[in-house]
Amino acid sequence: MAHGSQTSAPPEAPDVAQILRANRLALARLMAVRLLIAGLLVAVPVVFSRMTGVNSFFAVLPIPVGVGVLIMTVWRAVYGIRVFQCAKVLRHYPLEFHPRVLMKRAKWTEYGDVHQIRVTTRGQHGAPLMLAINAAGRRRWPEGAEEGAWLAGDLPFGGVLVVPGSNAMLFLKPADWDKTARKRAEAGAQRIGRAQQAGLHQMTNRSWMMRVGARGGTEA
Numbered sequence: 001m002a003h004g005s006q007t008s009a010p011p012e013a014p015d016v017a018q019i020l021r022a023n024r025l026a027l028a029r030l031m032a033v034r035l036l037i038a039g040l041l042v043a044v045p046v047v048f049s050r051m052t053g054v055n056s057f058f059a060v061l062p063i064p065v066g067v068g069v070l071i072m073t074v075w076r077a078v079y080g081i082r083v084f085q086c087a088k089v090l091r092h093y094p095l096e097f098h099p100r101v102l103m104k105r106a107k108w109t110e111y112g113d114v115h116q117i118r119v120t121t122r123g124q125h126g127a128p129l130m131l132a133i134n135a136a137g138r139r140r141w142p143e144g145a146e147e148g149a150w151l152a153g154d155l156p157f158g159g160v161l162v163v164p165g166s167n168a169m170l171f172l173k174p175a176d177w178d179k180t181a182r183k184r185a186e187a188g189a190q191r192i193g194r195a196q197q198a199g200l201h202q203m204t205n206r207s208w209m210m211r212v213g214a215r216g217g218t219e220a
Contacts, residue, residue, distance in 0.1 A: 010097035011164040014150060016090050022167035023083050026136040034073040041066025072110065082135040082171035085199060086160045089171075092198040093152040095162060101145045104129070113139040116175060119151055119161070128155050128183075129175040134168065135160075142168030154191055156183035157200035177203050 104116040153159015161170040174180040
C-alpha cells in the first residue's frame with residue numbers, strides 16, 4: 001500500500017545517526033574517486049614522459065584535464081555538498097513524515113542536480129515550491145520519494161528530506177527565497193530562533209547552485 005494513502009500508517013522513522021554515517025561514507029567515496037581520477041590524469045603523463053623522453057603536446061594533454069577535474073571537485077565540494085549542513089538541521093528538528101513528495105523538474109548544474117519539488121502535508125494547502133539537492137553529491141532522484149518522505153525543518157526556511165527505505169538525504173531551500181519572506185517574518189520568535197540555530201534563517205554564500213537551479217528549473 002502506498003504511504004500516501006489516507007488510511008496507511010507512516011513507515012518506521014529512520015535512524016538519523018545511520019543516515020548521516022551512510023551519507024558521509026558516500027561523500028568520502030565520491031571525493032576519493034574524483035581525486036584519484038585527477039591524480040592519475042596528472043601523474044601518468046609525467047611518469048610516461050620521464051620514462052620515454054617523449055614530451056609532445058598529446059603526451060601532456062591529460063594534465064590540464066586532470067587539473068580541471070581537481071578544481072571542479074573542490075568547487076563542487078564547497079558549494080554542492082550539504083552533508084554537514086544537513087547534520088546541523090537534524091540536530092534541531094525532528095523528522096516528520098509527509099505522505100507525498102512531488103518532483104516537478106530537475107536541472108543539471110556543475111554542482112549537482114537541483115530538483116524542484118513540493119512536499120505536501122495532510123490538511124494543509126499552498127506548500128511552497130522547494131529546491132532539493134542530494135546532500136552527498138549524487139545526481140539521481142531517489143526512488144520511492146513520491147510515496148512519502150521524512151522531513152526535518154520548517155519549509156519557509158528550508159530543511160532536510162530523508163527517503164524511507166534508503167539512505168538518500170536531500171537538502172531543501174525555498175525555490176523563491178524572497179517570495180517566502182512574509183511566511184518567515186510571521187513565523188514567530190520560537191520558529192525563527194530554531195531556524196537560526198539550524199542555519200536555515202538566510203541564504204548563504206554556499207547557495208550559488210541553488211540559485212542556478214532556480215533559474216534553469218523554471219525555464220524547463
